[in-house]
Amino acid sequence: MVLLVGGLFCSCTEPAPAGPPPPVIPPDSVVTVAAGPQYMRGPVHRFFWGGHYREVWSKPVRVPVVSLRNLVPGGLTPIEAGGSFQTKNLRLVDQSGRQFVLRSVDKDPTKALPENLQAGAIGRLMKDQTSVIQPYGAYIVPVLAQAAGVYHTNPRLVYVGDDGGLGAFQKDYANALYLLEERPEGDQSTVASFGRSAKVESSRKVFTNLLFKADHRVEATQYLRARLFDMFLGDWSRREDQWRWASFGTPAGGVRYEAIPRDRDHAFFKFDDGVFTRIISWVKSNYQSFHEEIRLGDVEGLNRAARPMDKSLLVYLSATDFRQVADSLKRRLSDQVIEEAIAAWPAEIQTLSAAEFRRKLRSRRDQLPAVAAKFYELLAQDVEVPGTDQPERFVLEAAGPAQLRLSVYQRNTTRADSLIGQRTFLARDTRSVKLFGLGGNDQFNLVNLPETRIAISIYDGAGQDGVLVVGKLPARPNVTVYNCGDGNIITLPKSIKVEAYQPKAEEFDAAGWLLRHRLY
Numbered sequence: 001m002v003l004l005v006g007g008l009f010c011s012c013t014e015p016a017p018a019g020p021p022p023p024v025i026p027p028d029s030v031v032t033v034a035a036g037p038q039y040m041r042g043p044v045h046r047f048f049w050g051g052h053y054r055e056v057w058s059k060p061v062r063v064p065v066v067s068l069r070n071l072v073p074g075g076l077t078p079i080e081a082g083g084s085f086q087t088k089n090l091r092l093v094d095q096s097g098r099q100f101v102l103r104s105v106d107k108d109p110t111k112a113l114p115e116n117l118q119a120g121a122i123g124r125l126m127k128d129q130t131s132v133i134q135p136y137g138a139y140i141v142p143v144l145a146q147a148a149g150v151y152h153t154n155p156r157l158v159y160v161g162d163d164g165g166l167g168a169f170q171k172d173y174a175n176a177l178y179l180l181e182e183r184p185e186g187d188q189s190t191v192a193s194f195g196r197s198a199k200v201e202s203s204r205k206v207f208t209n210l211l212f213k214a215d216h217r218v219e220a221t222q223y224l225r226a227r228l229f230d231m232f233l234g235d236w237s238r239r240e241d242q243w244r245w246a247s248f249g250t251p252a253g254g255v256r257y258e259a260i261p262r263d264r265d266h267a268f269f270k271f272d273d274g275v276f277t278r279i280i281s282w283v284k285s286n287y288q289s290f291h292e293e294i295r296l297g298d299v300e301g302l303n304r305a306a307r308p309m310d311k312s313l314l315v316y317l318s319a320t321d322f323r324q325v326a327d328s329l330k331r332r333l334s335d336q337v338i339e340e341a342i343a344a345w346p347a348e349i350q351t352l353s354a355a356e357f358r359r360k361l362r363s364r365r366d367q368l369p370a371v372a373a374k375f376y377e378l379l380a381q382d383v384e385v386p387g388t389d390q391p392e393r394f395v396l397e398a399a400g401p402a403q404l405r406l407s408v409y410q411r412n413t414t415r416a417d418s419l420i421g422q423r424t425f426l427a428r429d430t431r432s433v434k435l436f437g438l439g440g441n442d443q444f445n446l447v448n449l450p451e452t453r454i455a456i457s458i459y460d461g462a463g464q465d466g467v468l469v470v471g472k473l474p475a476r477p478n479v480t481v482y483n484c485g486d487g488n489i490i491t492l493p494k495s496i497k498v499e500a501y502q503p504k505a506e507e508f509d510a511a512g513w514l515l516r517h518r519l520y
Contacts, residue, residue, distance in 0.1 A: 028064075028065065028067070028070075029064075029065045030062050030063065030064055030065065031062070031063055031065055031159050031161075032060045032061065032062050032063075033060060033061065033063055033159060033177060034057065034058050034059060034060045034061070035056075035057050035061075035105045035106060035135040035136075035177055036057035036058065036105075036106050036130065036131070036135065037057070037058040039052075039054045039057040039058060039128065039130065039131040040054050040055070040057070040058040041054060041128075046274065047274065047275060048274050048275045048276050049125075049128065049129070049274045049276055049277060050129075050131070050132070050270070050271065050272075050273045050274030050277045051273050051274070052129075052131040052132045052270050052271070052273065052274075053131055053132070053133065053134050053135065053270055054131045055352055056134060056135060056136070056349060056352055056353060057130075057131055057135055059348050059349065059352060060348065061136075061157075061346040061348045061349060062346065062348070063157055063158065063159045063177060063346075064158060064159065065158075065159045065160075065161050066158045066159070066160060066163075066180070067163055067165060068092065068160070068163055068165030068166065069164075069165045071180070072094050073094075073095070074094060074095035075094070075095075075165065076092040076093065076094055076100060076165070077092060077093055077094075077165075077167075078090050078091070078092055078165075078166055078167055078168075078169045078173075079091050079092065079093050081169055081172070081173075086107040086108060086109045086111070086112075086130075086265065087103055087104055087107055087263075087265060088103075088104040088108070088172075088173070089101050089102065089103050089104070090102040090166075090169055090173050091183065097186075097187075098182070098186075098187075099182075099183040099185060099186070100180060100181065100182055100183055101180075101181060101182075101183045102158075102160065102173070102178040102179070102180055103155075103178060103179045103180075103181065104176060104177070104178055105135050105136075105157075105176075105177040105178060105179060106130065106135075106176070106177065107130045107133065107265070108127060108130075109126050109127065109129070109130060110123040110126050110127050113126065129271075129277075132269055132270055132271045132277075133265055133266065133268075133269065134267070134268040134269075134270070134290075134353075136157070136345055136346065136349050137264060137265075137267045137268040138153075138155045138179055138264040138265070138267065139155060139157060139179070139344055139345060140341040140342060140344050140345060140357075141155075141233065141264050141267060141341075142154050142155070142193070142344075143337065143340050143341035143344055144229075144232075144233075144333065144337065144338070144341045144361075145193075145229065145261075146193070147332050147333060147334070147337040148225065148229050148232075148329055148332050148333060149225055149328075149332065150225055150226045150229045150261065151193055151194055151195055151226070151246065151258065151259065151260040151261065152193050152260075152261065153181040153182055153184065153193070153262055154181055154182060154193060155179040155180065155181040156179065156180045156181065157177070157178075157179060157346070158177075158178055158179075158180050159176070159177055159178070160173065160174060160175070160176060160178055161174065161175055162174045162175060182194070184200050184244040184260045184262055185200055185201075185202070185244065186199070186200060187199065187200075188200045188246070194244075194246055194260055195246035195248070195258055195260075197246030197247055197248060197258075199246075199247045200244050200245065200246050200247070200260065201244065201245050201247055201257075202244060202245075203240040203241060203243050203244070203245065203517070203519060204240075204519045206218075206245040206247075206257055207240070207514060207517050207519050208510070208514065208519075209255065210257075210312075210388070211386065211388050211389065211438065211510035211511075211513055211514065212388060212389050212390070212510050213254075213255075213388065213390065214387075214388045214390045214392065214410040214420060215250070215252065215253065215254030215255070215410065215418075216254055216255045216257070217254065217255075217256060217257070217420070218245075218256075218257045218258075218259070218313050219256055219257065219258045219259075220313055220314055220316060220317050220321075221317065221321060221325055222258045222259060223258075223259045223313050223314070224314055224317060224321065224322065224325050225325050225328070225329065226259045226261050227303070227306065227310065227314075227375075228325060228326055228329055228368060228371070228372055228375070229261075229329065230261065230303075230306075231294060231299070231302060231303070231364075231368070231371055231375070232329070232333070232361075232364050232365060232368060233264070233267040233268065233290075234266075234267060234268055234269055234288060234289070234290035234291075234294075234302070234364070235261075235264060235266050235267040235268075235269075236266060236269065236286050236287070236288045236301070236302050236303070236304070236305060237263075237265070237266040237305055238261070238303075238305050238306040238309075239305045239306065239518070240308075240309060240517050240518060240519055242261065242262060242263050243259055243260065243261060243262065243309075244260040244262055245257040245258065245259060245260060246258045246259075246260055252418075267290075268290040268357075269287070269288065269289055269290055270289050270290055271287050271288075271289045272287070272289045273289070285298070285300075285301035285304075286301045286302070286304040286305060287301075288301055288302040290360060291360070292359060292360045292363045292364070293363065293364075293367070294364055294367050294371050296370065296371070296374045299371060299374045299375055299378065300378055303375065303378075308516045308517050308518075309517065310379060311379060311383075311384055312384070312386060312516075312517075314379060315383060315384070315385055315421070315423070316421035316422065316423045317376075317423070318423060318424070319373070319376050319380070319429070322372045322373065322375065322376040323369060323372060323373065325372065326368045326369045326371070326372035326373075327369060329365075329368050330365055330366065330368050330369060333361075333365045335362060338357075338358060338361045338362060338365075339358070341361075342354050342357055342358060377429065380425075380429040380430050381429070381430065381431050381432075382430075382431055382432045382434075383425065383430060383432065383433045383434065384434045384436065385406065385408065385433065385434065385435050385436065386436045386438060386513055387408070387435075387436060387437045387438045387439075387440065387442055387461070388438060388439070388440065388510060389438055389439030389440055389462070389509055389510040390410065390411075390439070390440045391410075391411035391440040391441045391442055391443075391463070392408055392409060392410060392411060392420070392437065392440065392442050392443075393408070393409040393411050393417055393442070393443045393444075393445065394406065394407075394408050394435050394437070394442065394443070394444045394445065394458075395407045395408075395409070395445045395447060396433075396435075396444075396445070396446050396447065396449060396456065397446075397447035397448055397449070398447075398448050398449060398450035399424045399450070400424075400450075401450070401451075402426065402427035402428070402450060402451070402452045402453075403424055403425070403426055403427070403450060403452070404424070404425045404427075404430075404433065404449070404450060404452055404454050404456075405422065405423070405424045405425075406422065406423055406424075406425065406433065406435075407419065407421075407422045408420045408421050408422070411440075411441075411442075411443065425454060427452045427453050427454055430454050431453075431454065431455065432454065432455040432456075432457065433454055433455070433456050433457070434456075434457040434458075434459065435456075435457070435458050435459065436459045436461060436507060436513070437458075437459065437460050437461040437463065437465050438461045438462065438508070438509050438510050438512075438513060439461060439462040439463050439509040439510055440462075440463045441463045441464050441465060441466075442460070442461070442463060442465045442466075443465070443466050443467075443468065444458050444460075444465065444466070444467045444468070444481075445468050445470055446467070446468070446469045446470065446473070446477075446479065446496075447470040447471055448470070448471035448472055449472075449473055449474055449477055449479070450474070451474045452474075452478070453478065454478065455478045455480075456477075456478060456479045456480070457479075457480050457482065458479070458480070458481045458482065459482045459503065459507050460481070460482065460483055460484055460486075460488050461484070461503065461507060461508050461509055462486070462508055462509040463486075464486065464487045464488060464489070465488045465489070466488065466489040466490070467481050467488075467489075467490045467492060469492060469493060469496070473493060473495060473496070475495075476495065477495055477496055479496045479497065480496075480497040480498075480499060481496060481497065481498045481499070482499055482501045482503075483498055483499070483500055483501070484500075484501060484502065484503050484508075485500055
């Protein structure tokens with residue numbers, strides 16, 4: 001059975017009139033439905049407010065109608081409504097306890113506005129800008145991510161009619177187009193695209209563990225691969241809550257985390273193709289559009305949302321690491337892979353968008369090594385190295401002319417200290433290195449420091465810490481120790497500056513550092 005489900009065209013200045021009630025659509029049929037015909041606009045509106053993906057939103061596509069009772073053996077039961085300010089989500093669970101989520105294809109960013117503005121001209125204009133999103137963008141990501149070696153969800157495009165299986169959520173969630181995908185949480189040992197991890201955790205839980213337990217660490221090169229893949233997709237909205245983490249035990253009894261990106265709503269973002277939206281993009285430089293060229297000057301804005309994560313999780317990686325991961329991604333994302341990804345779209349969308357995306361994806365792939373080099377350059381300028389609330393030993397020493405090597409160890413009382421991470425900083429790349437002991441009784445050792453312009457700052461944090469000079473110092477060492485005065489052992493030459501200070505919350509201990517990640 002094929003049915004046509006229509007939508008009304010409306011301007012951004014007048015609300016759409018109420019339409020007739022939707023037809024009753026039986027499950028196991030097919031509808032032909034447009035994701036958002038209301039976003040089609042005339043040439044004047046498109047000139048000022050952008051053409052975006054309006055044609056894609058208004059193009060009817062054939063979509064299967066599903067019944068929650070029949071989607072999986074035993075059916076899916078709705079348990080919780082949710083979502084962000086834009087996306088409407090419905091969490092579902094099967095008989096085994098495995099969770100899924102229905103994510104609305106259409107968005108409503110007006111929920112972020114005060115209630116008195118939502119129905120007015122500002123709200124309607126804001127809703128109109130939903131057209132900057134490629135409504136089927138998430139649909140082609142799994143093929144690309146699989147080839148890239150990046151974990152991913154597996155969204156499926158479905159239409160939910162007036163389904164009794166929605167239960168108490170029927171009124172708000174019936175008769176709409178959704179992406180149905182696994183929810184990356186809990187035991188995912190049967191899901192290859194989540195690493196078959198028996199314990200997938202939230203960013204809040206993972207960053208808490210990283211800062212309280214020195215033997216819990218993120219697989220940094222795997223996270224870097226995911227971040228470069230974000231840039232390939234043009235996905236600039238990568239805050240901490242856009243991630244989940246597959247956890248794996250280590251032989252030493254610790255935990256290794258691997259990144260699972262989720263929520264690809266802002267992949268392939270197309271914003272700056274109107275007069276007014278281009279002006280806005282100059283002010284909001286993080287609103288990066290999916291162009292054929294990834295401009296190196298835009299790399300900072302493209303990654304601004306994820307910058308606190310990037311600075312913490314990539315701190316021990318070198319320029320060589322960045323180059324090797326980028327080269328690997330470039331090889332993996334072949335022309336054939338791009339063709340297979342585009343083929344995952346509904347045929348109607350391929351007709352509209354295949355040529356554009358083929359050209360852009362190939363071009364952006366070829367730029368990944370240059371983009372990775374620029375990404376490294378930005379992160380290497382001013383480096384912040386956090387400890388944990390357990391005792392660490394930070395060792396700074398010469399590694400060659402104008403080269404400073406940092407080694408961080410977990411301090412142990414019953415066995416040798418274990419290396420957490422190590423990196424060599426070059427004066428041509430790095431202006432400053434800041435060490436944050438956070439909690440625990442930490443030790444900072446300055447060993448035969450090199451002549452270098454790199455400014456070194458040591459923040460002791462909570463606990464009783466020590467700073468020790470071993471060997472010789474440069475004539476004018478560029479080192480400042482910030483002592484909060486809680487019983488630290490600091491006896492240093494006069495050439496090293498020691499300043500008393502009242503630490504900010506995000507400098508003092510693990511709980512405070514979580515403020516940088518908007519997770520505490």
